[in-house]
Amino acid sequence: MKKVDVVKKILYANEKYALENVLFFAEHKKLCLNMISSPGSGKTTILARTISDLKERIKIGVIEGDIQTDIDAERISRTKAPVVQINTDGACHLSAAQVSAAIRELPVKELDLVVIENVGNLVCPSDFDLGENAKIVVLSVAEGDDKPIKYPGIFAKSKAMLINKIDLLEGGLVDFDIERAKTDARRLNKDMEIFTVSAKTGEGMNDWYAWLTESFKNV
Amino acid sequence: MKKVDVVKKILYANEKYALENVLFFAEHKKLCLNMISSPGSGKTTILARTISDLKERIKIGVIEGDIQTDIDAERISRTKAPVVQINTDGACHLSAAQVSAAIRELPVKELDLVVIENVGNLVCPSDFDLGENAKIVVLSVAEGDDKPIKYPGIFAKSKAMLINKIDLLEGGLVDFDIERAKTDARRLNKDMEIFTVSAKTGEGMNDWYAWLTESFKNV
Secondary structure, three states: HHHHHHHHHHHHHHHHHHEEEHHHHHHHEEEEEEEEEEEOOOOHHHHHHHHHOOOOOOEEEEEEEEOOHHHHHHHHHHOOOOOEEEOOOOOOOOOOHHHHHHHOOOOHHHEEEEEOOOOEEEEEHHHHHOOEEOOOEEEEEHHOOHHHHHOOOHEEEEEEEEOOOHHHHHHHHOOHHHHHHHHHHHHHOOOOOOEEEEOOOOHHHHHHHHHHHHHHOOO | HHHHHHHHHHHHOOOOOOOHHEEEEEHHOOOOOOOEEEOOOOOHHHHHHHHHHOOOOOOOEEEEEOOOOOOOOHHOHHHHHHHHEEOOOOOOOOHHHHHHHOOOOOOOHHHHHHEOOOOOOOOOHHHOOOOOOEEEEEEEEEOOOOOHHHHHHHHOOOOEEEEEEEHHHHOOOOOHHHHHHHHHHHHHHOOOEEEEEEOOOOOOHHHHHHHHHHHHHHH
């Protein structure tokens, strides 16, 4: 089928750039993470808090992917971390070529870690490797505990999951069975690291920081 | 550019089926709505409650779009409404061809309204007309009030927006400026109907029902 061939070609072109990015990060001995989630699950808040709390231990640079606007890049720049904005102008995911251009604008030598915040979309970004060492999926409890089953692609491919906004569980305003989400995610991905956090209150963030810091030993 | 041509061709093929669906609904004098949102904003809950609350006034049939699983179709079928499941097997949006096949499986003559619940994705579904009379966008307050600015495509194209989960605003657990979201959405789309609702508690749903019922006069 023609459509499938075209999709394969687009993916192939992406893989070429993704491989170049892998080599770039390996050569510079830097870790790169690709954060993926639905819109509004809290990627930017997690990232801003992580940068601030770890600033004495890890130097983080950020690539912000958005369809339009630089709202998130502005929020990140308030932490003083270097940030490069990519506007996809309607496209539903970042491409490795866009990331390849963006990493040339970051002061990579001064950094320990580059975090790519992908376009808010739980589907498309999972099909496009950007040359990252690992994908990190974020799921807000407000989205419901059935999301690993309903959108399995990204949960199968992510090294770690952050279940965010757990402060909303207090008072019973939100129904979300953490054990169900964990079990379903690990059925897709048995070695997945899972952190239950509130980037707003800080609850649970230390476990995420410990894992992140530990991950550098493997670079 | 070759990629653009390919996208145009795919859209063109979609438009052919979309037009057929438009003619189908016009011929049968039925209204069709295409509900679009991020994963977990509450489309299924809104739909299930609407079907139950309006069952004496409007007969609603549902086309459920999901990447995998029939969890949502099962929830809808508990309301006794007729429902057809489309699994996109990884694809990030429904196509008009899929809807064309699905409407042949619904008892359309017995219905007043067909609601299509699209795949949870705030980006891709907005580019693919399904032959609907109107798109309806759902935004949960947990997703943040900046979404109309950050994902303008779907807000510009939707006839109505439901701001859902307003019960989460009580107690100040969630920061969401309803006026900001409304103003930004109406800047993209000055005639947009906006309903602030909680499909969980029922708050605000009557305004949505009134608009939905009124809409039949134009069919």
